[in-house]
Amino acid sequence: xxxxGEKGSASTKTPADFLKSIRGRPVVVKLNSGVDYRxxxxxxxxxxxxxxxxxxxxxxxxxxxxxxxxxxxxxxxLYISTSKRTLAxxxx
Amino acid sequence: xxTEEESTVKEPLDLIRLSLDERIYVKLRSDRELRGKLHAYDxxxxxxxxxxxxxxxxxxxxxxxxxxxxxxxxxxxxxxxxRGDGVILVSPPLxxx
Numbered sequence: 001x002x003x004x005g006e007k008g009s010a011s012t013k014t015p016a017d018f019l020k021s022i023r024g025r026p027v028v029v030k031l032n033s034g035v036d037y038r039x040x041x042x043x044x045x046x047x048x049x050x051x052x053x054x055x056x057x058x059x060x061x062x063x064x065x066x067x068x069x070x071x072x073x074x075x076x077x078l079y080i081s082t083s084k085r086t087l088a089x090x091x092x
Numbered sequence: 093x094x095t096e097e098e099s100t101v102k103e104p105l106d107l108i109r110l111s112l113d114e115r116i117y118v119k120l121r122s123d124r125e126l127r128g129k130l131h132a133y134d135x136x137x138x139x140x141x142x143x144x145x146x147x148x149x150x151x152x153x154x155x156x157x158x159x160x161x162x163x164x165x166x167x168x169x170x171x172x173x174x175r176g177d178g179v180i181l182v183s184p185p186l187x188x189x
Binding site: 031033037042043044045049050051055067068069070071072073075076 | 102103104105106107108117137176177179180181182183184
């Protein structure tokens, strides 16, 4: 028996399943320091190390930096959230 | 097959592997930034960097005006061993943007 039962094949069951399902999606990654990273989630691993593309760094809601590719060390991650906003709209 | 695996990013550490012998940007704790050539790394993100430029950003508050004074001090180091637990973010040189 898996958590969440057998029904709902589209829904994710475990945190790890969720992380697998959001690869390639636009995400917001918040770090313990409060800094936000918005970009496309390329991949991640069991340590929650994250590879992102077209990453924008927000400090106190202000865009501070852009990275073509970025590796974020997992121990700094507070949460990963999917964002509907596209990159063009994300800076507004 | 092996060549295909070498050039694809399947896990985050592949991004670091593809940056070997390239100049990378490393963001560290306590507002430190490094730019240098990546010579070696391991799974902890311990890294050996060469020709490193380190910048340390400090923010002071003026006692009288309460203005924030942002200072950046830079230094260059020929070789640096970076302990992985201080690493926040690693970015390879810009390829597309």
